[in-house]
Amino acid sequence: MTKTILSVDDSKSIRDMIGFTLEPRGFTVIGAADGVEGLAKLGSQPVNLVVCDLNMPNMNGIEMVRKMRADRRFDGIPIVMLTTEAQKEKMMEAKQAGATGWLVKPFDEAKLVAVVNKLLG
Amino acid sequence: MNPATQSFIQEASEILEGLDVTLLELEASPTDSARIDAVFRALHTLKGSGAMFGFTALSKFLHHFENAFDRIRSGEGTVSADLIQLSLASRDHMERMIARGPDPEAGRPPDAETDALVEKIRRLVETMQPGSAPASDGTPTMRRFVIDFRPSPDAMRNGLRPDLLLAELADLGTADITCLGHHVPALEDLDPTVCHLAWHVVLVTGAGRGEIEEVFLFASDGDLEITELGPVGEPASAPGSASEETPAAPEAAQAAEQVPSKSTSVRVQSHRLDELMDQLGELVIAQARLNRISSDVQDSALAGVAEEIERLVTGLRDATLSIRMLPVELVFGKFRRVVRDLSGELGKQVKLDTRGGETEVDKNVIDSLTEPLVHIIRNAIDHGIESPQERAARGKPEHALVKMQARQSGGEVLISVTDDGAGLDAEAIRARAIERGLLAADQEASDEQLYNLIFEPGFSTAKSLSSVSGRGVGMDAVRRVIEDLRGVVEVKSRPGLGTQVTLRLPLTLAIIDGLLVKVAGVPFVLPLSSVEECVDLPADEKARESGRALLRIRDELVPYVNLDTLFGFDRLDEDDRRIVVSSVDGKRMGLVVDEVVGQHQTVIKPLSIYHRGIEGLSGSTILGDGSVAMILDVTALVKRAQAARRVAA
Known part of the structure; x- marks a missing residue:
């Protein structure tokens, strides 16, 4: 069965880049523009991995991770946070909130695929 | 000197450097057959090529030296403290023999020092006792x-x-x-x-x-x-692992034998790498020009080629930069000897522990690192670490520990030297700083601020001058070298527990990813590694000329500065100004610019003498249209803006 990846990011170009990279490799990629939409999508269909930006309007990445981890339905779904070099401290906060791993922007296809493979096997 | 001889001298000095490390490792584990072999091989190689390139006296000398290790290799002798001492002395002697160049045609007259060493080696070989035969060939890589x-x-x-x-x-x-x-x-x-x-x-x-x-x-x-x-082959020291190791070892040995054949290396003179880097820099600039022309011309065929070339240049850049990366171990390796000699000289007992030697940094950074690290280590051993008696009195272990650690963190490499000595004496530093006029007598300063004064020129608290350190030229020289590499020096200390000096260095010096922006029509580049995001400057903020410069970004207040005001430019009548949010030491700060042009591969060129002293600029670069853009030093800008605000308040 194909695995589904939810890309939560307020930047359409990042969502597109994740789609263009992972869809040819046999993943299904769905997108959400912020944390609120992301949680809604998570509740409506099975998702195997979430790639989530830190800074987003309405509900930011860390809040979304907290909400996800508080909901037992989403137990065990890995979350990859997208960060920049300058956001190290935020990253530790996200990790404590329950994020699984991280990817530093700007990243290329190879790094994204490596992190997804590391977490999904 | 002909190139072949030059190449031999280079190879020989590398072998001697490696020999230094191996001998000291052998001192720590005298029965390690892999290391005995390594010493023997090094001597054998030197002997052979030395004779070939006209270093006949060296080759003859090596014959005796090699003989001693051959005996040990075949189990007819053991590694003793005397042998290590003698080997180190011989090694240093060989360094001098190589430095004086090939022997003249007529041969070299015998010199007393060589003869004395040969005599000592001969006597040592005669007194050698057969030891237990060392284990079969070790596999140092596994x-x-x-x-x-x-x-x-x-x-x-x-x-x-x-x-x-x-x-x-x-x-x-x-x-x-x-x-x-x-x-x-x-x-x-x-x-x-x-x-x-x-x-x-x-x-x-x-x-x-x-x-x-x-x-x-x-x-x-x-x-x-x-x-x-x-390494596999030595008895395992942890309980519980002894039973598992037997089946694993033979397979591992086989695997290790295959490893060297897979990775071969080529020796290249370093100036050729520098040339390659220069050419690449020019290529990146030419490619930026091509991109610019392509976007002006709006021809889809040209755009396709331009994009393809951009992709290739990026790949070429990454490949070239990776060729220039060398493991920090090359520097760390030298310090085993430095620490051993220094601690002996100063009557202190010091163990050196190195971690993360496999961390890679740019060749030019490696080349410049040795000197600052020597200063730091000397300071640690001379001033930081107490005498064995003092340590015993304070209940510390007799052997002091100096740790050198390297690790990569994002776009930076952190190299730290930690000692478990007495720590910095804040009061002594304060007194000295006042005496030197670095601090007013009534000025309040936190311990941290005081510690940082040791990097000021002319500062030294050594009670007496020693040959090792204390001329007060150490730490300010360290800071200068590191800042030239676009790095930062930090010091932390706890009284009685020790001191840690950390060098934060950029991974590479030549090309960085930058963000190209315009302020009052003038292009500037911000290093992408310090940029967090770009947001629009809201309309109601534009009118405000002064007052509290704080912007709410997603429920978080971020202070910002106008770069045009900061640089004294006239304000342009732009209606879509942007804020580049950067982060320094975890604090967010917005820089207002007129336009964000986009990501730009930035070839760093040095600043001219006129620009060098200007705070806030870290370098310059050439853009696609041939114009020059300054690279901004975000850390300095943010500090300057904060200082300006404090003054205004």
Whole structure:
């Protein structure tokens, strides 16, 4: 069965880049523009991995991770946070909130695929 | 001098450097057959090529030296402290023999020093006692690690799969994995989403500690202990691993034999690498021009080629930069000898522990690192570490420990030197600083501010001048070298517990990813590594000329500065100004610009003499249209803006 990846990011170009990279490799990629939409999508269909930006309007990445981890339905779904070099401290906060791993922007296809493979096997 | 001789001298000095390290390692474990072999091979190579390039006297001398190690290799002698001492002296003597160049045609008259050393070696060989025959050929590249891993209880809920980690670990070599289940509670108390298991792994691998840590990158919140048991072939020192090692060892030995044939290397003179880098820099600039023309012309065929070339240039850049990367171990290796000699000279007992030597940095950074690190280490041993008597009186272990650690963190490499000595004396520093006029007598200063004064020119608190340090030229020179490399020096200290000096260095010096912006029509480049995001400057903020410059970005207040005001430019009548949010030491700060042009591969060129002293500029670069843009030093800008605000307040 194909695995589904939810890309939560307020930047359409990042969502597109994740789609263009992972869809040819046999993943299904769905997108959400912020944390609120992301949680809604998570509740409506099975998702195997979430790639989530830190800074987003309405509900930011860390809040979304907290909400996800508080909901037992989403137990065990890995979350990859997208960060920049300058956001190290935020990253530790996200990790404590329950994020699984991280990817530093700007990243290329190879790094994204490596992190997804590391977490999904 | 002909090029072949030059090449020999270069090779010889590399061999001698390696020999230094190997001899000291051999001193620590005298029965290590792999290291005995390594010494023998080094001497043998030098003897052969020395004779070929006209270093006849050297070759003759080496014959005796090699003889001694041949005896040990065949089990007719053992490594003794005398032998190590003599070998180190011989090594230094060979360095001098090589430095004086090839022998003249007529041969070189015998010199007293060579003869004396030969005589000593001969006597030592005569008195050699047959020792136990060393074990069969060691395989220095294969090492055994014991890894104890207990994920945090939340790990599985948070999406971490221990099975994938263990599989990744097993891919590194031969892994013997034991699952420890004694923390699993009784069935009625069991929460199936909580991770109760732990694993004990014995891994035989050619990979280093860094690669193993990489596997556990996302599992750092669990308990993880990685213990290196040394090369395979030595008796394992940890209990419990003895039974597992027997089946693993022969396979490992085979694997190790295959390793060298796979990776071959080519020796290249370093100036050729510099040339390659220069050419690449020009190529990047030419490619930016092509991009610009292509976007002006709006021809789809040209745009396709331009994009393809951009992709190739980026690939070429990454490949070239990786050629220039060298392991920090090259620098660390030299310090075993430095620490040994220094501690002997100063009557202190010091152990050196190095970690993360496999961390790679740009060749030019490596070349410049030795001198500052020597200063830091000298200071640590001379001023930081107490005499053995003092240490005993304070209940510290007799042997002081100096740790050198390197690790990569994002776009930076952190190199730290930590000692467990007396720590910095804040009061002595204050007194000295006042005496030197660096601090007003009534000025308040935190300990941290005082510690940083040791980097000021002309500062030295040494009670007496020693040959080692204390002329007060040390630490300010360190800071100058590191700042020239676009790095930062930090010092931390705790009284009675020790001092840590950390060097933060950029990974590369030549080309960075930058963000091209315009301020009052003038182009500037911000290093992308310090940029967090770009947002629009809201309309109501534009009118405001002064007052509190704070902007609410997603419920967070971020202070900002107008770069045009800061640089004294006239304000342009732009209606879509942008804020580039950067982060320095975890604090966010907005820089207002007129236009964000986009990402730009930035070839760093030095600043002219006129610009060099200007705070806030770290370099310059050439854009696609041939114009020059300044590279902004975000850290300095933010500090300057903060200082300006304090003055205004």
